[in-house]
Amino acid sequence: IFFFFFKQKTAYEILSGLVGSEMCIRDRYDLSYLSGEIVELFPANMKIMHMIFKGKMFVSNRDFVAVQYYALDQKDGSITSSVSSITDPRVPPTDDPVRGQIYIGGFIFKPISSEVTEVTYITKMSLCGSVPGWIQNSAVSNQGKNV
Numbered sequence: 001i002f003f004f005f006f007k008q009k010t011a012y013e014i015l016s017g018l019v020g021s022e023m024c025i026r027d028r029y030d031l032s033y034l035s036g037e038i039v040e041l042f043p044a045n046m047k048i049m050h051m052i053f054k055g056k057m058f059v060s061n062r063d064f065v066a067v068q069y070y071a072l073d074q075k076d077g078s079i080t081s082s083v084s085s086i087t088d089p090r091v092p093p094t095d096d097p098v099r100g101q102i103y104i105g106g107f108i109f110k111p112i113s114s115e116v117t118e119v120t121y122i123t124k125m126s127l128c129g130s131v132p133g134w135i136q137n138s139a140v141s142n143q144g145k146n147v
Contacts, residue, residue: 067083
């Protein structure tokens with residue numbers, strides 16, 4: 001798998017990019033990403049984040065406030081990263097961007113060899129507001145390609 005389009009990475013290297021520094025450089029590889037910030041970083045493999053994404057065509061920008069958790073499977077070296085929207089008074093919703101909802105989402109990074117990692121992406125989300133289904137489907141499917 002290519003991560004940040006530079007070179008192949010292990011599951012741990014991919015996860016390291018998703019936790020912490022990823023918020024600062026995501027716009028380099030995700031064309032729909034406008035900005036983001038870590039609202040709170042917890043020592044137990046968890047963070048609260050606020051992300052803003054560009055709208056498409058006539059659809060307004062969307063933002064998400066979510067908690068992300070990740071865990072390492074000691075047996076096979078797989079890493080699971082899960083995300084779900086939360087309400088946080090430090091990041092109240094506004095009219096622009098429109099607040100979206102991530103019901104569940106995440107990645108599973110499974111090492112196949114020392115240089116190859118299998119990536120599985122799942123998500124159930126809503127962009128909220130009035131959004132044609134084909135735009136929502138396009139936005140959701142493209143997120144899985146941004147690893």
